[in-house]
Amino acid sequence: MADILAAVLRRVKPREADIRFVEEVASELLRRTDEAISRLGFNARAMLVGSVARGTWLRQEPDIDIFILFDEGLTREELEEKGLAVAREVAGAAGEEKFAEHPYVTMKFRGLDIDLVPCFDVADPKRIKSAVDRSPHHQRYVKEKLTPQLADEVLLLKQFATGIGVYGAELKKQGFSGYLCELLILHYGSFTKLVEAASRWLPGEMIDISSHYSDRSELKLMFENQPLVVVDPVDPNRNAAAAVSLQNFSIFVRACQDFQHRPGLKFFFPRQVRLLEPRELDRILKKRGTRIFCVVFRSPRVVPDVLFPQLRKTERAIVTRLAQEGFEVLRSDVWANSNSAILIELSVSSLPGVKTRVGPPPNVPAESFVREHLGSKSYLAGPMVDAAGRMVFELKREWTDALDLLKDILSQRASFGKHVAEAIARKYQIYEGAKLKALLRDSGFREFLSEYFTRRLPWYR
Amino acid sequence: MADILAAVLRRVKPREADIRFVEEVASELLRRTDEAISRLGFNARAMLVGSVARGTWLRQEPDIDIFILFDEGLTREELEEKGLAVAREVAGAAGEEKFAEHPYVTMKFRGLDIDLVPCFDVADPKRIKSAVDRSPHHQRYVKEKLTPQLADEVLLLKQFATGIGVYGAELKKQGFSGYLCELLILHYGSFTKLVEAASRWLPGEMIDISSHYSDRSELKLMFENQPLVVVDPVDPNRNAAAAVSLQNFSIFVRACQDFQHRPGLKFFFPRQVRLLEPRELDRILKKRGTRIFCVVFRSPRVVPDVLFPQLRKTERAIVTRLAQEGFEVLRSDVWANSNSAILIELSVSSLPGVKTRVGPPPNVPAESFVREHLGSKSYLAGPMVDAAGRMVFELKREWTDALDLLKDILSQRASFGKHVAEAIARKYQIYEGAKLKALLRDSGFREFLSEYFTRRLPWYR
Numbered sequence: 001m002a003d004i005l006a007a008v009l010r011r012v013k014p015r016e017a018d019i020r021f022v023e024e025v026a027s028e029l030l031r032r033t034d035e036a037i038s039r040l041g042f043n044a045r046a047m048l049v050g051s052v053a054r055g056t057w058l059r060q061e062p063d064i065d066i067f068i069l070f071d072e073g074l075t076r077e078e079l080e081e082k083g084l085a086v087a088r089e090v091a092g093a094a095g096e097e098k099f100a101e102h103p104y105v106t107m108k109f110r111g112l113d114i115d116l117v118p119c120f121d122v123a124d125p126k127r128i129k130s131a132v133d134r135s136p137h138h139q140r141y142v143k144e145k146l147t148p149q150l151a152d153e154v155l156l157l158k159q160f161a162t163g164i165g166v167y168g169a170e171l172k173k174q175g176f177s178g179y180l181c182e183l184l185i186l187h188y189g190s191f192t193k194l195v196e197a198a199s200r201w202l203p204g205e206m207i208d209i210s211s212h213y214s215d216r217s218e219l220k221l222m223f224e225n226q227p228l229v230v231v232d233p234v235d236p237n238r239n240a241a242a243a244v245s246l247q248n249f250s251i252f253v254r255a256c257q258d259f260q261h262r263p264g265l266k267f268f269f270p271r272q273v274r275l276l277e278p279r280e281l282d283r284i285l286k287k288r289g290t291r292i293f294c295v296v297f298r299s300p301r302v303v304p305d306v307l308f309p310q311l312r313k314t315e316r317a318i319v320t321r322l323a324q325e326g327f328e329v330l331r332s333d334v335w336a337n338s339n340s341a342i343l344i345e346l347s348v349s350s351l352p353g354v355k356t357r358v359g360p361p362p363n364v365p366a367e368s369f370v371r372e373h374l375g376s377k378s379y380l381a382g383p384m385v386d387a388a389g390r391m392v393f394e395l396k397r398e399w400t401d402a403l404d405l406l407k408d409i410l411s412q413r414a415s416f417g418k419h420v421a422e423a424i425a426r427k428y429q430i431y432e433g434a435k436l437k438a439l440l441r442d443s444g445f446r447e448f449l450s451e452y453f454t455r456r457l458p459w460y461r
Numbered sequence: 462m463a464d465i466l467a468a469v470l471r472r473v474k475p476r477e478a479d480i481r482f483v484e485e486v487a488s489e490l491l492r493r494t495d496e497a498i499s500r501l502g503f504n505a506r507a508m509l510v511g512s513v514a515r516g517t518w519l520r521q522e523p524d525i526d527i528f529i530l531f532d533e534g535l536t537r538e539e540l541e542e543k544g545l546a547v548a549r550e551v552a553g554a555a556g557e558e559k560f561a562e563h564p565y566v567t568m569k570f571r572g573l574d575i576d577l578v579p580c581f582d583v584a585d586p587k588r589i590k591s592a593v594d595r596s597p598h599h600q601r602y603v604k605e606k607l608t609p610q611l612a613d614e615v616l617l618l619k620q621f622a623t624g625i626g627v628y629g630a631e632l633k634k635q636g637f638s639g640y641l642c643e644l645l646i647l648h649y650g651s652f653t654k655l656v657e658a659a660s661r662w663l664p665g666e667m668i669d670i671s672s673h674y675s676d677r678s679e680l681k682l683m684f685e686n687q688p689l690v691v692v693d694p695v696d697p698n699r700n701a702a703a704a705v706s707l708q709n710f711s712i713f714v715r716a717c718q719d720f721q722h723r724p725g726l727k728f729f730f731p732r733q734v735r736l737l738e739p740r741e742l743d744r745i746l747k748k749r750g751t752r753i754f755c756v757v758f759r760s761p762r763v764v765p766d767v768l769f770p771q772l773r774k775t776e777r778a779i780v781t782r783l784a785q786e787g788f789e790v791l792r793s794d795v796w797a798n799s800n801s802a803i804l805i806e807l808s809v810s811s812l813p814g815v816k817t818r819v820g821p822p823p824n825v826p827a828e829s830f831v832r833e834h835l836g837s838k839s840y841l842a843g844p845m846v847d848a849a850g851r852m853v854f855e856l857k858r859e860w861t862d863a864l865d866l867l868k869d870i871l872s873q874r875a876s877f878g879k880h881v882a883e884a885i886a887r888k889y890q891i892y893e894g895a896k897l898k899a900l901l902r903d904s905g906f907r908e909f910l911s912e913y914f915t916r917r918l919p920w921y922r
Contacts (some may be wrong), residue, residue, distance in 0.1 A: 206678075253823040288815040328813065354749040356725045370921075385711045389707045394792075396748075456844065460835070
């Protein structure tokens, strides 16, 4: 076990040269930012936050986050205006404006990814005005608690989460943030102790690092229906693990169970997904014998944190409606780059002309149920009573072919994500079965389809 | 309402001439039986039981039940031997031996159906040796309690149960026996009061006519999981409604609800099922668009009370196995005369090559689940974790065509009824879809299929 962890650290821990370079870049950016602030005559200061500031960055991801802290007396508009002015001054032509809760600037600088983020300098983290205002507080909290020894443990956890595919709190991923990894290590003391504990986690697991809540019932009331709750020590009203989906929670717990049982490098560095050739895809499609539809359209111009929840909402709306009409979906998934795709795989795509409508048991009045269906245009047989004693009608099924229904769903767009609905309203295409091969030309799409059709938890690859 | 009930009685109540004739026939048979007993030198006596003896027979069914009561000191073999000797002596060449719990003789005599049933003359009805020994006790109990007024109410109930299709306790029907109808009228006092009460019955309804049980919990313990419990006043350990299936219970309750709401003759005398022409069957099959298999074989030589439970058990075994393999059965039914038939109607008869195998949630060990499927010959994809956090594999489906699977089920015959399994092992044929038309030539079969495809509760016809 110790050998494995040492080997992981050798691969992911920044070497002295890496550290020197990154720190040099960070210092330069901090200096430039402070210079820009004074040049513009603002009352603000630059602060390095994030993994580089805490020494918890993976050698492969030396992302630098420079926060520009303004007085909390400013209005939101003033903050945005002044903050962007500073960021633009620093980044120049290299900068690119992005919009999350409010605008920030990203840039490439000396080969590194840099974020320049304006925020309010709020004294009490419970009274922040925007999520980003919390980062300086997180920075101070972690910096104070984290020893170099613990920082190594954070690296192991981050690489583990990366390897098993649950690293990242963005809404595309719904996994474990870097800050969450740091909190978990601070709480459990080491990567192996965390793995041991997490292999016994149940959905609804609650961790109150700073013992803010007096008892579990209080905690439960506060954070209902969340697979994992890690109370944020700088703001006990916040769950630092709120982004973690039940799916990713479960993957993490499984990975911990399997790692305990048989540790290995494959958890940290799994095999890549092998890309499928068109011929292989043909063979797989034939073997599965399912009916597969891929709805493809231009991605709406919104950030991934807006796009992905909308894609999933749309996927859910389609799957739910198909299921309501009797077409069970075997599996489905979404994907996006400049195009978006919703993939729907059906067990059965064609259904008979008759469907069963089950009514109330004998103790519940059935008059209106009977009247409704006896007079219905789709009447076929009934009322009858089934073996369980319930009233039953047989009716003509409205949709007998899944593709017809899918086209109807896409024309109605009920319960779709807003921007996705607009994009689909403009134009979409349905690729079906072997036609999917045309999509393999796009390398991103090819990776998506290859992973979909050969899906395995990464450490089983 | 009163008009309707009077009209029903006019049609079903025996007229004076009917009564005179039936009583004359009954007297003659009783005399003949007593003569046969003394001719053979046995110690026994004849007794008229059943609806004719109580004046609760429908004009259309003047069945005469003559019981031959022997001393309870006899062995079972002696009873059967001596009882059959008497019955044979009475019936002569007209008699036909039947076997239920033990043998009895049926005959046609002066146009009427006669049963000659040997039984033990048991003083205490709780200590009977065979179900038929209870009949003389039922006879005495009902005869003592039933006024001519109440007998009319029994006729209404019997005709109502006949009309809605739930009259008869035989295992083919699983409905309401004549004795049960009598008890219900004795308990509620009239047909309309029963209808009023029964329209509010819930499955698990308990009626303790002679107040044998001190409280309901005792009753519940005694008669678990029965849709209707009517404690037999001559034997409180027996449920006089034990034959009633949940389905027929529910049909009865629904009929009472509907009759209360809108009384009519159609409950007592519903329209006959219209027989389908081959062309109509074609049209219906096309409209339904389902896949229909009818397994036909020579009926095994057993009485209907043995055959029908076995047919239903076999039907259940087939439906269960089809469902386990992913083929959902829309509806199924059984039928028999000299041939037996099991009809299976499927929504979907062809499935893709892939099936999903869902495993445990994160808190349950999955090691053996994973080991089993990862190494399986039918492996396609997985392990993966679904949105609900459960481990999932995708496996090759063993059966993708329902007909292939059905043939396999019929070759294994697991959980089939014994005699039915033997009959199917000898020979069977599967009629599919339009081939069913060939079966319309048999008038019994034609009625069965016509009812199946136009099924409606009788009072909605």
